[in-house]
Amino acid sequence: MISILTAVLVLSLLVLVHELGHFAAARKLGVGVIKFSIGMGPRVWGVVRGGTEYVISAFPLGGFVKMVGEHDDEPEHSGDEPAAPATPPPDPALSFDTKPVWARMIIIVAGPLANVLFAVLIFWFVFMAGVPMLLPEIGTVQPNYPAADAGLLPGDVITSIDAQAINTWEDLTAIVHTSGGVERVFSIRRGSETLTLRITPRVAPSNTVFGEATTVGLVGITPAERFMTKRYGPLDAAVLSVGRTGEIMRMTLVGIAKIFQRVVPANSIGGPIMIVQMAGQQAQAGFMNLIFFSAFLSISLGLFNLFPIPVLDGGQIWFLFVEALRGRPLSKRVKEITQQVGLGLLLLLMLFAFYNDITRVVTGNWGH
DSSP states (O other): OOOOHHHHHHHHHHHHHHHHHHHHHHHHTTTOEEEEEEEEEEEEEEEEEEEEEEEEEEOOOOOOOOESSSTSSSSSSTSSSSSOOOOOOOOOOOOOGSSHHHHHHHHHHHHHHHHHHHHHHHHHHHHHOOEEOOSBEEEETTSSSHHHHHHHOOOOOOEEEEEEESSSHHHHHHTTTTTTOEEEEEEEETTTTTEEEEEOOEEEEOOTTTTTTEEEOOOOEEEOOOEEEOOOHHHHHHHHHHHHHHHHHHHHHHHHHHTTTTTSGGGGOOOHHHHHHHHEEEEOOOOHHHHHHHHHHHHHHHTTTTOOOOSSSSHHHEEEEEHHHHSSSHHHHHHHHHHHHHHHHHHHHHHHHHHHHOOOOOOOOOOO
């Protein structure tokens, strides 16, 4: 139950951020907004302010902003939902369709961009609040590995490698993993002593995060699980948050490409059940883990909406590109057909993700 509630809250927040991006850009560029809905389906609650109906709908996994001149042919309400208070007819000058292509493109891109910027904001907060960093202190030394042969002991602290300062375990692994077969000079603090040892990491088979075969250097040590909290100033945190967001975006896009290349199995695609399961895990692991998960999910939502599928923001962007090249918009019939095809593709993807989720539930295999 906690997992479901956590997932609903996180997804609702990310949808709110996404739709706020569209909403703010539309208002800034002089486009009227008829309805701002968080959730899909029947209207549960709503209020009209400034000519816009703000709505909470029954199903929280979604949302939309309806602008003046956009989807004028769709009904405002289904027969089962309560009617909203009457609003005066909108001014045609506020129509989305009458705005230049560049303005409409900004409004559409603003939703995914809001999700990416929200992730940057989350990481900025996290880096300023303090990031737990694993210290480079040795917990165990595996026999018959280079570290044991060189005389390393549990409790030793690695302070530098080839005169390069080692402050965290991440610093240590970054050098060791790329040093297979290459001798390195390790500076070690053992109690009050400082030792210098020459160690050549062993070349060992491994896998990348995408499951591709590779090799890494190993010396045969594990960390002592001691942490320090590192806090950054506002400027450094801002730079790091942009970098972290960019790296996650890059890895996400590479991962998608690997799926099409059949390097990453298609059954790694997850749906709502997987999101619920992961949200529950992160919530149990702590608030900071849930924050990181929310940032990752926000980036994924932003990128997914940029896919060139007509029912998504990315598809609408392609429509506008075509309109800019042709000098006139595509016909309503062409848009309807492509949107139906896009909706079909999206439904197939959702069904496949549901199938993978159900398979994981049945087999108990969640990739651990």
